[in-house]
Amino acid sequence: MSLFNKVLASVGIGAANVDTKLEKSTYTAGEIMRGEIEVRGGNVAQQIDTIYLTVYTTFIREANDKKYTDKAAVNKVKVSEPFSIEAGENKVLSFSLSLPLDTPITAGKTKVWVQTELDIKNAVDPEDKDFIEVKPSKLAASVLDAVKGLGFRLRQAECEQASGRFRGHYPFMQEFEFAPTGNYRSHLDELEVVFLSQSEQSVELLMQIDRKVKGLGSLFAEALDMDESFVRTTITTQDLPNLQAKLQQIISKHL
Incomplete structure (x- = not known):
């Protein structure tokens, strides 16, 4: 059963998952963002190589007379060293992340979000996405x-x-x-x-x-x-x- 669970976890079924909780949803460009990352163990023990927090935004790219919506990182930080999480275990990590002064303002069609990514070898990497409102400096x-x-x-x-x-x-x-x-x-x-x-x-x-x-x-x-x-x-x-x-x-x- 354990081997079967490991196989399922490798494709994301019954694997560890992540939930990031920000102190608030509205920030001013240049502000320090703080919060907690909750990692919940799945059906089997897993090794987490690292956790990354990335601030992303969308932008319009033109190619061959067509417009495409891409994403770009505004800031990315590593928030943990390798650790293991047992089946059913909960771990909570505190973090702080700088929102650069030139972070796009969430006006018009501009969207900004914080994405949390767990790096797990030989498995689907769990992630969490939290949209935020960014006000100008x-x-x-x-x-x-x-x-x-x-x-x-x-x-x-x-x-x-x-x-x-x-x-x-x-x-x-x-x-x-x-x-x-x-x-x-x-x-x-x-x-x-x-x-x-x-x-x-x-x-x-x-x-x-x-x-x-x-x-x-x-x-x-x-x-x-x-x-x-x-x-x-x-x-x-x-x-x-x-x-x-x-x-x-x-x-x-x-x-």
């Missing part, structure tokens, strides 16, 4: 609020495959697409904002300012993508008191 939130304060409405937020020119730590960039309202409605089609890098003291922004077509000359400019201006700028904590005015000045130069 204080500085990133200030930038997004300033853009909204200028009369822009967030229309879409999505992680897309990054080009080689702008690729950083990850294979994607999160794009925030804003629709103009108020005075900007007659001048712009849209404004896109990307956080290229972030720290506690500064963020590097890439802004795509898409002007509205006016007349035949502008129509040709749009066909050649000449109606779009790309602006790269750095915002620091010292800019916060006058942040909205600084962004307004940048946008106004490209109307």
Whole structure:
């Protein structure tokens, strides 16, 4: 019977399983996540080589004129050394995991989750997936609020495959697409904002300012993508008191 149970466990039937319990479901980028991992033994004793915790997000990748949804790791840590778990035994491990400052914000179609994976030789590896809500860091939130304060409405937020020119730590960039309202409605089609890098003291922004077509000359400019201006700028904590005015000045130069 024991041998039969081992065979079943090797394909995931009656094997050990895992359940991760986070302290909460909403975090701010840059925060430390804490919780417990409960490993429950199955019908037979098993050797757990290690446990990994990975923060994943989804992003859109284009290939051969088609769009695919992929996942990418934002952070991955090893949380245990090898150990054995007996049949029916419960083990609980505490953990802490850093959520990087440049973790995508769960706005629009962006999803972020913590995945727990047990590495068991010659067996199906058990896993657990916990979706979380990620809010922007204080500085990133200030930038997004300033853009909204200028009369822009967030229309879409999505992680897309990054080009080689702008690729950083990850294979994607999160794009925030804003629709103009108020005075900007007659001048712009849209404004896109990307956080290229972030720290506690500064963020590097890439802004795509898409002007509205006016007349035949502008129509040709749009066909050649000449109606779009790309602006790269750095915002620091010292800019916060006058942040909205600084962004307004940048946008106004490209109307």
